[in-house]
Amino acid sequence: MDTAYLLTEAKEYLRRLCVDIPTRRLGSAGNRAATDLFAGIVSSFGFETESPEFDCIDWSQDGVDLTADATSYEAFASPYSLGCDVTAPLLVLSSVEKLEAAQASGIIVLLRGDLAKEQLMPKNFPFYNPDEHRRIIQLLEAKKPAAIIAATSRDVQMVGSMYPFPLFEDGDFDIPSVYMTDEEGTRLAKHAGEVVSLESRTQRIPAKGCNVIARKGTAPGCTVVLFAHIDARLGTPGANDNASGVVVLLLLAELLADYAGGLGIELVAMNGEDYYSNPGEQLYLARNADRFHDIVLGTNLDDVGYYRGRIAYSLYDCPPDMAGSIRRTFSRHGGLIEGESWYQGDHGLFLMNQRPALAITSELLGELMSEITHTPKDNLEVVDPTKLVTLALALWDLLLHLA
Numbered sequence: 001m002d003t004a005y006l007l008t009e010a011k012e013y014l015r016r017l018c019v020d021i022p023t024r025r026l027g028s029a030g031n032r033a034a035t036d037l038f039a040g041i042v043s044s045f046g047f048e049t050e051s052p053e054f055d056c057i058d059w060s061q062d063g064v065d066l067t068a069d070a071t072s073y074e075a076f077a078s079p080y081s082l083g084c085d086v087t088a089p090l091l092v093l094s095s096v097e098k099l100e101a102a103q104a105s106g107i108i109v110l111l112r113g114d115l116a117k118e119q120l121m122p123k124n125f126p127f128y129n130p131d132e133h134r135r136i137i138q139l140l141e142a143k144k145p146a147a148i149i150a151a152t153s154r155d156v157q158m159v160g161s162m163y164p165f166p167l168f169e170d171g172d173f174d175i176p177s178v179y180m181t182d183e184e185g186t187r188l189a190k191h192a193g194e195v196v197s198l199e200s201r202t203q204r205i206p207a208k209g210c211n212v213i214a215r216k217g218t219a220p221g222c223t224v225v226l227f228a229h230i231d232a233r234l235g236t237p238g239a240n241d242n243a244s245g246v247v248v249l250l251l252l253a254e255l256l257a258d259y260a261g262g263l264g265i266e267l268v269a270m271n272g273e274d275y276y277s278n279p280g281e282q283l284y285l286a287r288n289a290d291r292f293h294d295i296v297l298g299t300n301l302d303d304v305g306y307y308r309g310r311i312a313y314s315l316y317d318c319p320p321d322m323a324g325s326i327r328r329t330f331s332r333h334g335g336l337i338e339g340e341s342w343y344q345g346d347h348g349l350f351l352m353n354q355r356p357a358l359a360i361t362s363e364l365l366g367e368l369m370s371e372i373t374h375t376p377k378d379n380l381e382v383v384d385p386t387k388l389v390t391l392a393l394a395l396w397d398l399l400l401h402l403a
């Protein structure tokens with residue numbers, strides 16, 4: 001199979017995932033179309049596939065109206081929030097201490113400053129979830145405000161380039177909330193104590209999603225697993241994040257069409273990495289609780305096609321001979337470098353289970369996160385399909401070597 005043919009395939013897959021399907025947000029028809037597409041293609045290359053399902057919600061919104069003293073203020077519904085139509089006094093809060101002391105039942109609270117400095121982890125998020133975040137959520141649920149307005153600035157670490165960013169992105173948190181820029185918050189705060197009106201029109205829609213798991217190889221007790229999350233964040237085409245990783249798995253599936261070796265190979269289109277509660281990861285953990293010991297190497301591909309910079313890989317708890325094989329194999333393929341460690345990705349699932357992991361992303365992940373990831377700018381223009389071909393060939397080489 002020559003690289004020109006693979007390049008044509010890569011472009012075609014990117015087009016199908018990012019143009020034919022306008023959104024892959026979890027719970028949407030596009031998300032289902034993407035998992036069906038993945039399952040159909042890998043099956044055609046002789047992989048045995050299954051698509052275990054989980055519950056999730058889709059969400060839609062139709063704007064926010066916020067007025068105080070006959071003046072309108074610009075605000076946006078928090079993703080996955082319930083809607084509301086409330087007229088009530090405004091209470092402005094900027095610290096946990098103030099929130100602890102507040103009487104907030106039935107009123108509208110404006111959260112600013114320290115309380116709104118970083119996005120709060122969803123209340124039921126099973127992985128990283130700091131005590132300070134849990135405390136703020138618990139206090140709000142105990143105080144029972146009718147609605148929350150959050151005035152935010154930037155939080156590059158958690159939400160990339162979004163300004164303002166939603167303080168809440170949590171379908172399990174039932175106090176209606178909206179968010180606005182910190183400047184708009186400063187103007188609105190002048191109405192503290194006055195009656196304000198807030199209407200937010202949103203809808204939570206019960207839905208289903210699935211992971212797609214594709215297997216090949218005669219010794220499933222000795223398996224290399226490769227993850228790429230197939231969902232995209234609400235409001236982005238998700239071309240680099242992470243149609244790029246999915247396309248590499250599809251190219252790899254074709255390269256492995258005639259594979260009949262002993263090493264088990266499992267390709268996983270993980271679903272819900274960019275959704276508030278990571279339901280696909282939770283389902284994968286639950287279904288594989290007693291077989292993680294079969295995994296000799298867990299690999300995660302995320303944001304691998306960025307047109308600037310090189311592809312960067314990093315190794316986690318790999319035994320020396322495995323690490324040596326990976327480094328030697330990848331050094332034969334131009335355009336791949338060993339980069340910095342990062343821990344926010346799905347390879348965390350392997351590490352939690354003490355399995356060796358290989359993570360692959362862009363060497364310019366910081367630039368991506370602060371400028372492109374999770375925004376409409378993450379479209380086909382920022383993806384270089386030749387990088388996807390390079391990576392698929394390097395991974396193919398590695399798998400044949402390990403087999």
Ligand SMILES: [Zn+2]
Nearest residue numbers: 241242302303
């Ligand atoms: Zn991603």
